[in-house]
Amino acid sequence: MSLVLSEDQKLLKQSAADFVKKESPVSRIRELRDGEDPDGFSRALWAKMAELGWQGILIPEQYGGLGMGYLEVACVLEECGRNLAPEPMLSSVLLGANAVLLAGNEDQKNALLPRVADGSLLLALAYHERGARYSVYKVGASAERRDSSYVLNGEKALVFDGHAADRLVVSARTSGDETDHAGISLFVVDPGTPGVEVTRQQTMHLRSAATVRLSDVEVGADALLGEEGGAGPVLEDVIDRATVGLCAEMLGGTQAAFEMTVEYLKTRQQFGVAIGSFQGLKHRAAAMFIEIELMRSVVLGACQALDESAPDLREAVSAAKARSSDTARLVGYEGIQMHGGIGMTDEHDIGFYAKRARGSELTFGDGAYHRDRFAALQGF
Amino acid sequence: MSDIEAFRADTRAWLEASCPASMRWAKGEAGNAMSGEGLTWGGRNAGLGADAKRWLDVMAERGWTAPTWAAEYGGGGLSKDEAKVLAQEMNRLRIKPPLIGFGLTMIGPLLLEHGSEEQKKRYLPEICRGEVRWCQGYSEPGSGSDLASLQTKAVRDGDDFVLNGQKVWTSYADQADWMFCLVRSDPDASKHTGISFILFDMETSGVSVRPIKLISGASPFCETFLEDVRVPRNQVVGGEGNGWTMAKALLGHERSMISEAFSERRERNPMVTLARKYVGEHDGRVMDPVVRDEIASLTMNKVALDLTIARTKEAMKLGQTPGPEVSIFKYYATELNKDRYSLMLSILGPQALGWDGEGFGDDELEVTRSWLRSRGNSIEGGTSEIQLNIIAKRVLGLPD
Numbered sequence: 001m002s003l004v005l006s007e008d009q010k011l012l013k014q015s016a017a018d019f020v021k022k023e024s025p026v027s028r029i030r031e032l033r034d035g036e037d038p039d040g041f042s043r044a045l046w047a048k049m050a051e052l053g054w055q056g057i058l059i060p061e062q063y064g065g066l067g068m069g070y071l072e073v074a075c076v077l078e079e080c081g082r083n084l085a086p087e088p089m090l091s092s093v094l095l096g097a098n099a100v101l102l103a104g105n106e107d108q109k110n111a112l113l114p115r116v117a118d119g120s121l122l123l124a125l126a127y128h129e130r131g132a133r134y135s136v137y138k139v140g141a142s143a144e145r146r147d148s149s150y151v152l153n154g155e156k157a158l159v160f161d162g163h164a165a166d167r168l169v170v171s172a173r174t175s176g177d178e179t180d181h182a183g184i185s186l187f188v189v190d191p192g193t194p195g196v197e198v199t200r201q202q203t204m205h206l207r208s209a210a211t212v213r214l215s216d217v218e219v220g221a222d223a224l225l226g227e228e229g230g231a232g233p234v235l236e237d238v239i240d241r242a243t244v245g246l247c248a249e250m251l252g253g254t255q256a257a258f259e260m261t262v263e264y265l266k267t268r269q270q271f272g273v274a275i276g277s278f279q280g281l282k283h284r285a286a287a288m289f290i291e292i293e294l295m296r297s298v299v300l301g302a303c304q305a306l307d308e309s310a311p312d313l314r315e316a317v318s319a320a321k322a323r324s325s326d327t328a329r330l331v332g333y334e335g336i337q338m339h340g341g342i343g344m345t346d347e348h349d350i351g352f353y354a355k356r357a358r359g360s361e362l363t364f365g366d367g368a369y370h371r372d373r374f375a376a377l378q379g380f
Numbered sequence: 381m382s383d384i385e386a387f388r389a390d391t392r393a394w395l396e397a398s399c400p401a402s403m404r405w406a407k408g409e410a411g412n413a414m415s416g417e418g419l420t421w422g423g424r425n426a427g428l429g430a431d432a433k434r435w436l437d438v439m440a441e442r443g444w445t446a447p448t449w450a451a452e453y454g455g456g457g458l459s460k461d462e463a464k465v466l467a468q469e470m471n472r473l474r475i476k477p478p479l480i481g482f483g484l485t486m487i488g489p490l491l492l493e494h495g496s497e498e499q500k501k502r503y504l505p506e507i508c509r510g511e512v513r514w515c516q517g518y519s520e521p522g523s524g525s526d527l528a529s530l531q532t533k534a535v536r537d538g539d540d541f542v543l544n545g546q547k548v549w550t551s552y553a554d555q556a557d558w559m560f561c562l563v564r565s566d567p568d569a570s571k572h573t574g575i576s577f578i579l580f581d582m583e584t585s586g587v588s589v590r591p592i593k594l595i596s597g598a599s600p601f602c603e604t605f606l607e608d609v610r611v612p613r614n615q616v617v618g619g620e621g622n623g624w625t626m627a628k629a630l631l632g633h634e635r636s637m638i639s640e641a642f643s644e645r646r647e648r649n650p651m652v653t654l655a656r657k658y659v660g661e662h663d664g665r666v667m668d669p670v671v672r673d674e675i676a677s678l679t680m681n682k683v684a685l686d687l688t689i690a691r692t693k694e695a696m697k698l699g700q701t702p703g704p705e706v707s708i709f710k711y712y713a714t715e716l717n718k719d720r721y722s723l724m725l726s727i728l729g730p731q732a733l734g735w736d737g738e739g740f741g742d743d744e745l746e747v748t749r750s751w752l753r754s755r756g757n758s759i760e761g762g763t764s765e766i767q768l769n770i771i772a773k774r775v776l777g778l779p780d
Contacts, residue, residue, distance in 0.1 A: 003691035004698060262776050275778045282772035289771055290708050297687035298680070319680045369678035372669070380652045380666050380675065 094122025205359025
């Protein structure tokens with residue numbers, strides 16, 4: 001398989017770019033934040049994206065999707081990331097739908113996936129708990145079996161787009177100690193169920209998230225997604241996939257921040273010249289260019305590894321996330337610095353990119369986490 | 381069977397029958413294009429072993445030392461596809477190239493494109509037969525990154541030029557037979573238009589050579605001194621005053637040669653092997669998490685570089701014009717090589733302190749020497765700073 005986009009993929013990417021440029025300028029982020037929009041995104045835009053088939057890219061055709069792969073979804077996510085478009089592709093599709101796809105039985109897949117694909121159902125994956133850092137296995141939430149139902153208790157945090165979801169996919173322990181790899185189960189929970197309390201969180205990088213508190217929440221046995229106690233490895237697989245999606249978003253955002261910065265170097269005059277003529281800045285800009293090219297390569301490589309179910313898939317994901325994290329951080333930092341004073345203002349957009357860069361870095365494992373995982377996978 | 385498949389079959393059979401066993405790579409041996417170890421450079425003083433000489437001769441007879449060059453100049457006259465097949469078959473049988481050197485890779489192609497008919501007939505066949513070894517005279521003590529400022533004088537005297545000056549960093553000048561050299565032939569012309577590209581025999585009176593010792597020990601680099609060296613004017617290539625154009629044509633090629641050498645696949649991760657031994661392991665994991673993190677980081681960097689090279693090559697195959705990727709690769713591959721050896725030095729600890737002899741293993745000494753030598757990778761073939769300048773100017777369009 002190719003590391004160069006096919007003609008179809010290029011068309012998809014271009015149409016996504018045109019769509020995002022027209023429908024989702026970066027100014028939206030500011031408006032949604034300042035207007036305290038309850039959803040944090042536009043349902044109308046979400047519907048338009050569904051018409052384009054975006055939510056269905058990764059969903060197999062038999063479940064109403066387009067049955068495409070990660071190279072395709074990366075094309076779309078990169079363009080979304082360019083303008084920090086807030087629509088819940090990562091949360092509903094890469095996290096939520098992937099959990100159903102990888103763990104659900106046929107009934108569950110048929111009930112949920114077509115509605116994710118057509119944009120009518122929003123999912124959110126509630127797996128993270130405060131203090132768990134990057135481990136999917138640190139789960140304190142519990143699921144007690146009572147006759148033909150489960151009773152869930154606990155608290156989930158940083159549930160992406162949890163406040164807007166129609167269904168939450170929740171990880172809770174049916175057995176084992178807090179950090180055991182075995183004993184974790186997944187449940188599809190209607191947030192309207194008594195005992196579920198969803199509270200929106202304020203994040204610095206403006207990715208919508210929520211806490212989910214569960215107090216004696218009763219769900220039927222059919223809410224169980226996959227094997228009881230076996231959700232740990234499934235969550236790892238889901239997060240790997242979402243990580244690659246996140247890297248694609250980061251690629252777009254990093255590219256946009258870089259272009260904005262280079263443009264500034266060309267236009268900002270001081271001492272009678274464009275500041276881009278200073279060699280110190282030229283070298284730093286050129287170094288960033290190189291890092292972004294390399295970032296693009298590892299992200300493409302990870303997409304390819306996923307699409308081909310490569311044996312070294314996890315290494316590819318870790319390489320992508322580690323390098324994307326470092327590069328996004330660099331460009332975010334340099335972006336502010338090279339803009340000088342205005343780079344520090346809320347008014348300027350570069351700050352959004354710098355915040356998002358580090359926010360994404362600290363999601364699904366940062367560089368250090370993934371270098372450690374890479375080393376373990378490579379046997380050292 | 382198609383023509384190309386028939387060619388493949390014939391080629392394979394002939395190679396298998398004709399190539400001596402000693403001219404094939406042994407298991408675990410990898411060709412290093414940069415050092416040319418174990419390969420034939422040719423030349424008057426080559427002193428080749430019997431097998432190497434035989435292999436060179438039979439291949440030269442077919443024109444297969446330069447497969448795509450026209451047969452009238454000593455080449456094989458093969459098409460691109462045929463040459464690819466030949467390369468694949470040689471690779472499959474692990475056959476060493478019969479001849480390497482700057483004649484084949486640099487001055488030969490330049491002559492084919494810019495040389496006169498007379499020059500092509502005079503120089504190319506001897507290159508193909510491995511009879512003449514070439515070196516490159518570009519840099520001077522006062523002209524490194526700013527090569528165009530070169531000062532070696534070429535003064536007209538009848539049908540000759542008389543050369544005076546000094547070249548530096550000439551690889552293998554002490555073993556070469558001929559030099560292709562940049563000289564200032566018109567001191568009144570502008571900086572770039574007063575330069576000529578001239579060829580001369582290293583045996584010419586007035587040429588002397590002195591090897592340069594590096595911080596890493598012996599090296600192929602030399603200083604070359606030119607004192608009233610008389611060279612016929614018809615040994616200028618591309619016309620007098622056109623030397624800079626000739627030089628630029630070769631510079632890009634040199635940069636990609638260097639970076640390709642550093643991107644060769646290594647079978648094992650040497651950093652891990654060393655870390656296990658010198659830093660220690662616990663439960664199969666390298667004991668020092670900082671070292672482990674650095675190894676992972678550099679390994680990932682190599683993955684990223686390899687993937688970038690792969691997708692660039694693929695894009696080019698699909699007919700997409702390459703950007704200044706060569707500058708990225710040269711910059712990144714050399715910086716990465718420096719980082720790798722720097723880490724390996726750290727991993728070795730006190731065993732990295734050896735220069736020679738007692739108390740240090742050969743492989744330990746090799747790491748130390750390689751580390752020292754690697755510091756020059758970001759300087760030779762166009763410094764890293766120059767590569768960044770090129771990217772800033774040509775890719776990003778940042779103003780002067």
